[in-house]
Amino acid sequence: MDWSSDDEHRLGGNVYREAFRSTGAPVLIADTNFVIRDVNASGLQFLGYDSGDLVGESAAVISGDDRIYEDIVDHLSRGETWSGKFVAETRSGEKVYGRGSAAPIVVDGTVEGTVAIFVDTTKQQQYENASEVLNRLLRHDLRNELNVMYGHVQRAQSETSSDEAAESLERAQEKILQIVHKTERARDLRDLLERSHDASNRPVRLDIVLNNTLVEVMQEFPEAEFNFEVFPEVVVRADDLLSAAVEAVLENAVAHNDADDPVVEVSVEVRDDHVVLAVADNGPGVPESQRDLIFGREEYDQLHHGTGISLFFADSVFDSYGGDIWVEDNDPRGAVFKIRLTRP
Numbered sequence: 001m002d003w004s005s006d007d008e009h010r011l012g013g014n015v016y017r018e019a020f021r022s023t024g025a026p027v028l029i030a031d032t033n034f035v036i037r038d039v040n041a042s043g044l045q046f047l048g049y050d051s052g053d054l055v056g057e058s059a060a061v062i063s064g065d066d067r068i069y070e071d072i073v074d075h076l077s078r079g080e081t082w083s084g085k086f087v088a089e090t091r092s093g094e095k096v097y098g099r100g101s102a103a104p105i106v107v108d109g110t111v112e113g114t115v116a117i118f119v120d121t122t123k124q125q126q127y128e129n130a131s132e133v134l135n136r137l138l139r140h141d142l143r144n145e146l147n148v149m150y151g152h153v154q155r156a157q158s159e160t161s162s163d164e165a166a167e168s169l170e171r172a173q174e175k176i177l178q179i180v181h182k183t184e185r186a187r188d189l190r191d192l193l194e195r196s197h198d199a200s201n202r203p204v205r206l207d208i209v210l211n212n213t214l215v216e217v218m219q220e221f222p223e224a225e226f227n228f229e230v231f232p233e234v235v236v237r238a239d240d241l242l243s244a245a246v247e248a249v250l251e252n253a254v255a256h257n258d259a260d261d262p263v264v265e266v267s268v269e270v271r272d273d274h275v276v277l278a279v280a281d282n283g284p285g286v287p288e289s290q291r292d293l294i295f296g297r298e299e300y301d302q303l304h305h306g307t308g309i310s311l312f313f314a315d316s317v318f319d320s321y322g323g324d325i326w327v328e329d330n331d332p333r334g335a336v337f338k339i340r341l342t343r344p
Helices: 003-009 012-020 039-046 066-077 122-156 165-194 206-220 242-255 307-319
Strands: 027-030 036-039 082-089 095-107 108-120 202-205 225-228 233-236 261-268 276-283 324-329 334-340
Touching: 003 036, 027 039, 027 233, 039 108, 039 261, 039 324, 066 095, 082 233, 108 307, 122 165, 122 225, 122 307, 202 206, 202 324, 206 242, 206 261, 242 261, 242 276, 242 307, 307 324
Parallel strands: 225 261
Antiparallel strands: 027 036, 027 108, 082 095, 095 108, 202 233, 261 276, 276 334, 324 334
């Protein structure tokens, strides 16, 4: 397509500068010494800086991986374009992951500087990490429970004529069912992670998700009582995994409830910039020492790991939204799982 002189005039320097500033992806311009000369609004937001804070700083200040930064400089110093995975460091010291491209700015045959553009893939990285840990948890749980099952079966084999042996066989069957359920649950959750790792967060109606999810969980657990009022019409920052993550928390409130009549209360509190979803139960509660363990956030030795696969999944999903989940005591008995979701 041929451009006329009028077209070139209309697309002058001001237009190009405005295009740079309004681009949705993070973009920066550096001079030939790799000193930052300009960063667009998306770049400032991505890195957590205020306008003008980065200008005059070495581009190395935003690098979260020295080897990658040296590779970029090496390519650009030879007049070559660079592209690949990039790790950036925000103003707060947090590592964010992305894919980037950097190219020399050539004017009249002379290199005048560098332009770099990045695509945020932090969420994808979080889901990939979650999938890896999920596999580790699953493998560990399977080993432990298979060992327990083997011990019961072995005992039953040596005492086949006793009531004790029959009880051990029954326990072995229960363990087998638990393993089957756990593997199926882990497989389903991993499939969800793999299908959604590149999904973008977007505004989602929390009340609609809650109503639909509660219908499914109430059908799954007809013995439990679910109490809730009309939920406020509120939008939160999430994606298609929100329903599965909320379902995992609701199921946990019943599956680990030792009350004769399990009761689960669901409520939503809307605040200025976020929403708090509360799921309260009348079960045994969660000791404070185990509140990180149940989400798979820590392990207290090489043989004992957090076994809350569903809760680990939920924690990973809420974290990818910029939210959080934690546990408090319920009164007079039980636990309250609270979920903070940001409002767009």
